[in-house]
Amino acid sequence: MRFDSLLDSLGRTPLVGLPRLSPSADVRLWAKLEDRNPTGSVKDRPAFYMIEKAEKEGLLTPGRTILEPTSGNTGISLAMAATLRGYKMICVMPENTSAERRQLLEMWGARIIFSPAAGGSNEAVRVAKGLAEENPDWVMLYQYGNEANALAHYETTGPEILEDLPTVTHFVAGLGTTGTLMGVGRFLRERVPDVKIVAAEPRYGDLVYGLRNIDEGFIPELYDDSVLTTRFSVTSGDALRRTRELLQQEGIFAGISTGGALHAAIGMAAKAVKSGERADIAFVVADGGWKYLSTGAYGGTLEEAEARLEGQLWA
Amino acid sequence: MAIEVRIPTILRNLTDGAKAVDGKGGTLDELFTDLDTRHPGLRDRLVDGKGLRKFVNVYLNDEDVRFLSGLETEVADGDNVTILPAVAGG
Numbered sequence: 001m002r003f004d005s006l007l008d009s010l011g012r013t014p015l016v017g018l019p020r021l022s023p024s025a026d027v028r029l030w031a032k033l034e035d036r037n038p039t040g041s042v043k044d045r046p047a048f049y050m051i052e053k054a055e056k057e058g059l060l061t062p063g064r065t066i067l068e069p070t071s072g073n074t075g076i077s078l079a080m081a082a083t084l085r086g087y088k089m090i091c092v093m094p095e096n097t098s099a100e101r102r103q104l105l106e107m108w109g110a111r112i113i114f115s116p117a118a119g120g121s122n123e124a125v126r127v128a129k130g131l132a133e134e135n136p137d138w139v140m141l142y143q144y145g146n147e148a149n150a151l152a153h154y155e156t157t158g159p160e161i162l163e164d165l166p167t168v169t170h171f172v173a174g175l176g177t178t179g180t181l182m183g184v185g186r187f188l189r190e191r192v193p194d195v196k197i198v199a200a201e202p203r204y205g206d207l208v209y210g211l212r213n214i215d216e217g218f219i220p221e222l223y224d225d226s227v228l229t230t231r232f233s234v235t236s237g238d239a240l241r242r243t244r245e246l247l248q249q250e251g252i253f254a255g256i257s258t259g260g261a262l263h264a265a266i267g268m269a270a271k272a273v274k275s276g277e278r279a280d281i282a283f284v285v286a287d288g289g290w291k292y293l294s295t296g297a298y299g300g301t302l303e304e305a306e307a308r309l310e311g312q313l314w315a
Numbered sequence: 316m317a318i319e320v321r322i323p324t325i326l327r328n329l330t331d332g333a334k335a336v337d338g339k340g341g342t343l344d345e346l347f348t349d350l351d352t353r354h355p356g357l358r359d360r361l362v363d364g365k366g367l368r369k370f371v372n373v374y375l376n377d378e379d380v381r382f383l384s385g386l387e388t389e390v391a392d393g394d395n396v397t398i399l400p401a402v403a404g405g
Contacts, residue, residue: 215370220403
């Protein structure tokens, strides 16, 4: 495959079967390898869609500064694209994210403003919104509320999955900004009768939920629960265990949030087996494991790895 | 046996700091009412006139009850209920 530039190579990622983790010939699991994108994560798709939309609308012109609250992958995608297109990039990132994310952002010339660990990404969003008000010349693309985020998946990820797997019955992905699930979910619902759209939401340690009061909670503006069939909360222990199974049984070296999506996918597969229905379950490998090596997720016992992950934002 | 309910940090002032408490009931609604007898004020933090409060997520055995039957979701001994505030990802 030949492309004019790296950005042109975005998308068209492989969909690979999981012959060992699939329970039967009638109930099959399929991994959408989004780590095969330019910066190594699914976030390249919404990042480039958001930048292109802002350029078309005249919001982004060379020399301008992009501001974004991000726990990592979206920031990395934006920083790479910003470098190529001549923008400055500032990320507001919670301080409890992996060292590799920081290194990658700095490598692509992004400036990082850390937000407090307590409150997780809620705090990053709050700090970024404040900075956007103080600096009206900065452009906040705002992945949580930018329709271009979901549109990227509606126009690219969704069609790719349906083309490669016309018999798809379930789509499972991690729930963060909700863009992947909203975009792919809407696309598949319009075309596949009774398709099940399943969210796997990471469940972190207490620190991340350390809000001052419950009214400080946050629901992304993009979220529309009518698109989903159901939503699971996946503990870091379950996510780690599945991440390791994917590595050991299928050879796929994925990040920890992928283990969360796989856990929900395996749960749906078990339900299908129990009810005697056939199923083709596609789930998203959001990124590779490289950025999480320093968290110790892949070595030692599961209990040790889980303890090391306590208080970290792993998705 | 009873139903174990995990309490988020932000509501532990109502449970004397306990991370999890036990309750009983046939539905989530009844369970919350039962918990409120021993932890007064808890129910009001979770539920308003229209059902679950906007930023409160409740999971029955890890599944979001909004996709089950909300407050009318049936619960039974041995189930796990987890309460969490809605937080951002990404």
